Amino acid sequence: MREKTILKVLIVDDELPIRQRLLMYDWAACGVEIVGEAENGEVALDLCSKWLPDIVMTDIVMPVMNGLELLRVVSETFPDTKMILLTSHTDFEYVHQALKLGAVDYLVKMSLSQQELEQTVGKARARLEHEQSLRVHQQELVRKRLSRQFTQLLASADGNAGVYAEWLEMLKLTQVPFRFIRLFVMAEREDQLAVDEQVSFVLNTMEADTTGDPLSVRGASARDGLQSHAHGNMSWFPVHLGDYFIVAPMHMGQDDGLAAFAMQLVGAIQSTISERLTFLSGDIRVFSAVSDPVSTPEQLRDRFRETFYWLHDFFYQPKQTVFSGSLAPMQGMTSALQARLKAHLLRFSAGENVFVDYLRSGFAEWIASVRLYPNELKVFAAQLLSEWGAADDGKIEASVSLPELVSNMIYLLEASLKGQARPEVRKAKQIIDERLGESVTLAMVAEEVELSADYLGKLFQEQLGESFKDYLTRRRIERAAWLLRNSTMKVYAVAEAVGFPNYRYFSTLFRKVTGMSPTDVKRGEPE
Known part of the structure; x- marks a missing residue:
């Protein structure tokens, strides 16, 4: 309720x-x-x-x-x-x-x-x-219209000055040039709708605060750190699921002010998702790009497309939450570059352990300096693993950041050694298994095993071949399946018992992992 x-x-x-x-x-x-x-x-x-x-x-x-x-x-x-x-x-x-x-x-x-x-x-x-419901409905209609007009402006070859003028008016932009924030929120497909709801909550709260709307959605997490900027008109609309266009208050037009606002916005979204969606199956990554000034429809189209390329930088700098300024160039793979990269790696080819040690120490820094496009780097990494006799099961392609890519390479190379996990990882697994029905976070478990959250997450990926959240989700689903088969508990009670307060989300995730619905498992129907 x-x-x-x-x-x-x-x-x-x-x-x-x-x-x-x-x-x-x-x-x-x-x-x-x-x-x-x-x-x-x-x-x-x-x-x-x-x-x-x-x-x-x-x-x-x-x-x-x-x-x-x-x-x-x-x-x-x-x-x-x-x-x-x-x-x-x-x-x-x-x-x-x-x-x-x-x-x-x-x-x-x-x-x-x-x-x-x-x-x-x-x-x-x-x-x-x-009245609030009517207002929210009206705002949604305005956002849909803004989004449609924006799509027109991106597709128009001649700039479409009339649509541009109306679009600026709907955004309450009374003067140009202006600058915008493009917000990216990356989540697993089954998590995206739940995440979008929380992102919209934060953006609605901010928009209401900046316009002085007393019927704003109340939420401490969304407003923490943002009140000092809550003056002037702010508008936003979704471009796609997980991709949002934000025009910040006019007094934030300067580089430092807009970047600071974007950083606080990302922080508010991260804390809101962390507090409200503790049951999500995957990690959520949030970052933003601040545009250069925009005056004309043509500049809007160019600036928006430029912000997309910050996705490549996010791959190399996943802890950075705000990107702005000039993009550093990246390069595609050529035969000459591939030969140079392999020549560099020859010095670490004395054995699997030597190469793994290099992956842990200097590889990430070195490959980041090369600045290959992420997709081409993944192809190169898969080729390296193949040469070492390690088979990629899709982990390389699914890597969303350089640290994750390196961790997956280490895991795949060490899989044949079948070494026992470190004691901290074994203890972390035990903590998870004992608390499947509670709100379990990486930071909480890391504190109990006396490691940093970043390092424990890295160890999970390297030694278990799956992230902390993937392991937690898998164990919850396995426990849920056992309870469904071996207890008289209702399906919704099983969901709550393994840490999923949202029954609909639990059912969707359960089907994705097991290929069956919780009800079918409860009835004992064959897979």
Whole structure:
């Protein structure tokens, strides 16, 4: 069940005893926090500016500014704030006027019960959520249109000035040149939709914060470190699944400001995914590229295509989260270059162990200096392994970074030695097997075996031939299959017992790994 959002409420009444009596109700049961109280409408408006309450609960008959005047001003100045009237038995003529002006409902002060309070706050909440839903739907329509127009601009040979002008207006870009952030989020196919939902959550939160939208999705992880930049207009839209186009606030147009914002954005996404999606089967990689200035449709097309090539740099620098500036050139494989590379490696060909030692020590640094395109480097690595008699089972092609590629090469070369795993790896496997139903992370296990997370992850890849997350997922699925066959537990209970709170995700992943649905396994149907 979705956690109920805590609403901010401001109480307005000119009688102190009434305000004190109202404060004695169980507001927590309503999902409400009282952020302030005021004795008249003018004071209430000042507090509205300060706290941006979701609900103002106001008396009607007050000095200085009465409740009806307050309702009119709040409706114009704070249109997302909902009004609930506090009235006496003689105020019903005013109540009817207030309801016509948009008040949610009214409460009779002297006979108010806890149940009536909860019902009326619930009505205000429902209206807020309905309006938020409409706003989110409208934003989604705008993003789809932005994405379609962007595709047109990329495909257009003549620049399509009319579409470009409309596109800039929808992005709230009032002047050019501008610069953009291209955000890449790499995940396993079965994880991508769940990850996209969290990325959208973070981007929506930021967009709402930068535009002052009080109905923004609330989430500490998404906003940590971003509040200092939350001024100005920010817009975004998806280019493809895992690929996002972001126009940052105008005051971030300078190189340092935009790069710093991009770094904090990546951090917010990483922490949100880490906190909310602990059950994912694969590692999530997030990085961004900051464009050079854009003035014309032609420059937009060129700058966007340039940002794609930072994917190659990410392969060599997987810990870097923001790329900007001039791209260092890469080279393709030629016969002359291949001969030079093999001549370099000859000095380490005295034996398998000598070559493995070189892979662990100097190979990564040396091959990074050559700057081969990643796909061509993978072909070269597969050829090297073949020459050493090591068969590639697809790990080389699947490597998404140079460190992972090197770890996979070491694993494949050492597979024939069949050496026993290091004690730290054996202990880590034991910890995982004992805690399959808990939230298990690489950092947590690494701390218990007294290694750094990076080094333990590297050892898993080298000695087991699979990443920490792949091992964890495999063991969870194996345990789930055993429980399905040998216990009376329901499928959803099995999912939770092995660390998957999302039943639908568990079913999809289980079928991918085993080729069968959890229900089929439960029924004992043959594979």
